[in-house]
Amino acid sequence: MIECGNVSKRFGRLTAVDNVTLRISGGVCALLGPNGAGKSTLLKILTTLLSPDSGTVRIGGADIFKDPLQARRIMGVMPEDLGLFDSLTIAEHMELSGPIYGLSPRETRERAAQMLRVLGLSAAQETFLDQCSHGMRKKTALALALLHNPHVIFLDEPFEGIDPMASRTIRELLGAIARRGVTVFFTSHSLPIVEQLATRTLLIRRGKIVWDTAGAPATRPLEEIYFEFFEPSPTEELDWLQSSPS
Amino acid sequence: MAAIIALLKALARALRRELRTFLSFKLNNLFLLAALIAYSAIVSGLKPWAATPFFLLLGSLMLFPMSSDPLARIPASRLALWPLSTRQRVALRLASVGLSPILWITLAFLALTRRFAIALLFLIVALTAQGLAAIGTRAAAFKPNLDPLRHVPRFPGRLGGLIRLNLRQLLSVLDFYAALLLAISAAAWRWFGAKADPEGFAPLAMLIALTLSTGTQASFGLDSDAGLTRYALLPLRGWQVLIAKDAAFFSLLLVLILPLGARAALGSGLTFGMMAIALGRYPSLILQPAQHRWRFAAGDFRFGAAQIILGSSMGFAQFRISNWFLIAACAVYLISLLAGAWYWDRVNRPENLLDGSRHPEPT
Numbered sequence: 001m002i003e004c005g006n007v008s009k010r011f012g013r014l015t016a017v018d019n020v021t022l023r024i025s026g027g028v029c030a031l032l033g034p035n036g037a038g039k040s041t042l043l044k045i046l047t048t049l050l051s052p053d054s055g056t057v058r059i060g061g062a063d064i065f066k067d068p069l070q071a072r073r074i075m076g077v078m079p080e081d082l083g084l085f086d087s088l089t090i091a092e093h094m095e096l097s098g099p100i101y102g103l104s105p106r107e108t109r110e111r112a113a114q115m116l117r118v119l120g121l122s123a124a125q126e127t128f129l130d131q132c133s134h135g136m137r138k139k140t141a142l143a144l145a146l147l148h149n150p151h152v153i154f155l156d157e158p159f160e161g162i163d164p165m166a167s168r169t170i171r172e173l174l175g176a177i178a179r180r181g182v183t184v185f186f187t188s189h190s191l192p193i194v195e196q197l198a199t200r201t202l203l204i205r206r207g208k209i210v211w212d213t214a215g216a217p218a219t220r221p222l223e224e225i226y227f228e229f230f231e232p233s234p235t236e237e238l239d240w241l242q243s244s245p246s
Numbered sequence: 247m248a249a250i251i252a253l254l255k256a257l258a259r260a261l262r263r264e265l266r267t268f269l270s271f272k273l274n275n276l277f278l279l280a281a282l283i284a285y286s287a288i289v290s291g292l293k294p295w296a297a298t299p300f301f302l303l304l305g306s307l308m309l310f311p312m313s314s315d316p317l318a319r320i321p322a323s324r325l326a327l328w329p330l331s332t333r334q335r336v337a338l339r340l341a342s343v344g345l346s347p348i349l350w351i352t353l354a355f356l357a358l359t360r361r362f363a364i365a366l367l368f369l370i371v372a373l374t375a376q377g378l379a380a381i382g383t384r385a386a387a388f389k390p391n392l393d394p395l396r397h398v399p400r401f402p403g404r405l406g407g408l409i410r411l412n413l414r415q416l417l418s419v420l421d422f423y424a425a426l427l428l429a430i431s432a433a434a435w436r437w438f439g440a441k442a443d444p445e446g447f448a449p450l451a452m453l454i455a456l457t458l459s460t461g462t463q464a465s466f467g468l469d470s471d472a473g474l475t476r477y478a479l480l481p482l483r484g485w486q487v488l489i490a491k492d493a494a495f496f497s498l499l500l501v502l503i504l505p506l507g508a509r510a511a512l513g514s515g516l517t518f519g520m521m522a523i524a525l526g527r528y529p530s531l532i533l534q535p536a537q538h539r540w541r542f543a544a545g546d547f548r549f550g551a552a553q554i555i556l557g558s559s560m561g562f563a564q565f566r567i568s569n570w571f572l573i574a575a576c577a578v579y580l581i582s583l584l585a586g587a588w589y590w591d592r593v594n595r596p597e598n599l600l601d602g603s604r605h606p607e608p609t
Contacts, residue, residue: 049478068594072481083476085469087395087414088407095400096407100480126390 001025002046002152002183007055009041009207016041017052018207028174028184030198032191032222034230038207039187040080040156046185047077047154060151073101076150078158082141086130090121090140093129094147101148108147115143118173120166134161142170146177153177155186159193171197195222203229249330250337253320254345260319261345268312268347270544271304273535275460276424277542278550280304303427304542306371307420309348311540313376316345348372405482405490412494415468416461418539425457425502433505444507448565451503451515452558455522458499459553462526463545465491467537477594484590488583491530492523513572514561520575521557524582525549531589 002024009017016038033039044050046057048068056063062070077083084093091112098108116122119139129137138161145153153174159167175197178184188194194201201222203211210229218225271277280300287294317325317339330338343349348369356365386393395417401409416422432450436442469477477487496519503515529535529546537543545553564571 047479049475069481069483072479077479079472079475079479081472081475083472083479085411085473085476087418087468088411089396092400092407092410096411097480099404099406100408100482126396 001058001060002029002185003056003058004046005056007042007045007052007057009038009045009050009052015207017045020055020204020207020209022202022209024183024185024200026178026181026183027199028178028186028197029200029202030194031185031187031202031204032189032194032226033187033204037204039204041207042204043080043154043156043185043187047075047079048072049079074151076145076148076153078138078141078145078155080156082137083144084129084137084141087128089126089128090116090132090136090143091125093140093144097144097147103148111147112143115147118169119143120169135163135166138162139166146173151182153182153184153186155184157187157189159188159190167193191222191226205229249328250334250341253328253338254341257316257319257342258345261316261347264319265347267538267541268308270538271308271542273460273544273547273550274304274421274542275545275550275554276300276421276457277304278547279456279554282554303424306375307423308542309372309375310379311420313346313348313372314379315342315376317342401493405486405493408487408490409493409497412465412491413498416458416494416498418468419461419537420540420542421458421461422498424542425454428454428457429502429505436506447506447510448514448561451506451510451513452518452561454502455499455515455518455561456554456557458495458502459518459522459526459557460543460545460550461537462495462523462553463529463533463549464535464537464543465495465526465530466534467530467543468539484587484594485583487590488527488586492583495519495523510565513569514565517564517572517575518557518561520579521560522553524575524578525553525556527582527586531586 002022005021007017007020008015018038020042031039031042041050045052046059046064048064048071056065058064059071060074062074064071085096088096094112094115095105095108098112099105103111113122116125119142121136121139121143124132124136127136129140132140138158142155142158145155155174158170162170171193174184174186178199198213201211201213201218202209203226211225277300280297283300284294284297287296352365352369352372355368356362359365390396395414398410398414398417400406428450432447432454435450436447466474480487496516499515499519500511503511506515526545526549529549533546535544535546560571560575564575
């Protein structure tokens with residue numbers, strides 16, 4: 001369960017998150033919005049990485065200000081910068097994380113092997129992170145978020161830069177996890193994936209939640225709704241790109 | 247021609263920026279000690295020969311990263327994609343040699359001394375260092391198990407993975423290799439020297455600890471922003487994060503100084519090590535000096551001087567006067583651990599991540 005009340009965050013004159021109030025209990029919730037809309041800032045606040053200027057946040061019943069360690073114990077996070085160490089291999093990341101969340105070394109090994117197999121990382125598990133492709137790094141961060149079987153999962157753009165097969169596996173995995181009652185909260189730019197996976201969709205614009213399917217489930221295609229709120233930039237200025245190549 | 251000039255300009259800019267990272271040795275404790283020895287000799291009217299081995303040690307280790315191919319700063323895929331003719335590529339390759347710092351050092355040395363033989367020897371040594379580094383890198387790429395960093399063991403316990411990470415970070419700065427060379431020389435002297443004086447073991451253990459000590463001021467320097475994010479997400483208390491850093495330092499230090507005997511290692515060497523960590527705690531948590539892989543660690547001059555002076559004073563006092571100085575160093579270390587842990591927990595509480603300085607960019 002994710003609960004936040006009147007959360008706001010400003011960076012100088014920019015209001016990144018503007019008085020957001022949410023209550024998400026189970027299911028897969030997607031947060032959509034263009035770059036700079038406040039998606040990652042809100043995710044950082046919910047995952048204890050950033051302090052809001054005002055508001056309250058509770059994750060799985062734990063107040064993140066009073067008991068951040070308990071909140072961190074029960075959540076699995078794939079942050080925007082992935083939170084990985086360049087000088088560890090993929091397998092070593094699992095070995096580092098498992099025991100910290102209370103898994104035995106054997107449990108960690110078994111879960112890691114299964115997880116890496118499912119995500120198609122088995123062959124690369126001895127590769128140092130600084131030698132991994134962006135997709136492999138993303139899958140590693142996802143594996144780390146899921147390894148300890150958390151109550152609440154936060155994923156920042158989990159499908160971007162991932163191959164279609166892995167993307168499908170992740171979608172199925174998240175769907176199955178959510179059916180067990182776990183709350184999955186993710187940000188994305190991929191409207192088709194959100195349409196397929198999310199049981200609830202939020203649109204954020206200039207830090208405000210401007211649309212939420214919790215109140216009224218969508219009856220129209222998501223793309224249509226999205227472009228009602230966000231206008232694409234005009235391309236007339238780039239007319240030199242529309243002339244013959246030099 | 248314009249394309250080559252533009253490329254060389256960009257390359258020179260990249261090299262100039264990279265050269266600044268080499269200057270980290272100026273704030274390294276081993277360099278500070280060598281400079282102090284040289285200064286003392288000069289003001290006493292002597293020639294600073296006693297400092298020469300330290301400067302040679304620092305210089306020879308820096309040859310490895312310094313002698314690398316200047317053209318390697320351009321990403322290979324980008325270089326391949328640029329529409330350059332074979333002639334242009336050959337010109338770029340030849341001109342890039344002129345940007346090598348090794349060439350400038352050789353030319354400067356020649357201009358100042360006109361000693362061709364030594365300049366040639368320096369060039370040969372630099373090229374050999376570069377050759378060895380290139381062979382090592384390629385061998386590790388071809389057969390990953392040949393990379394020695396891979397064989398750093400995982401320590402048991404909840405923090406075992408973090409200790410391995412920290413140990414690997416310590417092994418990827420040049421300080422460790424300087425300490426290793428000193429440790430091998432010291433151990434060889436102890437075991438094979440005809441007149442190895444046991445009185446010399448404790449100062450040597452302290453010298454090895456001093457060589458490693460700058461890294462304690464930059465213990466989070468090799469954790470990128472992403473690494474710090476992971477630390478913030480882990481359900482760990484501050485003392486656990488810091489103890490994982492300290493355990494890596496102590497285990498490396500003990501491996502290097504134990505060949506000098508238990509008395510020297512567990513006495514003066516450990517005393518110095520504990521003082522170094524305690525004094526390095528403030529800069530490592532608050533000043534957070536930058537740290538680059540395969541360079542010497544750089545700290546803050548004030549804390550480096552304090553580490554050298556207080557570390558060696560306590561170490562010598564333990565060696566000459568009493569073991570109470572070891573206990574005192576242990577107490578200072580524990581106080582620094584508690585204070586550092588308190589600071590870490592405070593900073594990593596969400597309500598104290600006030601301005602988002604760790605994650606400054608809103609997206």
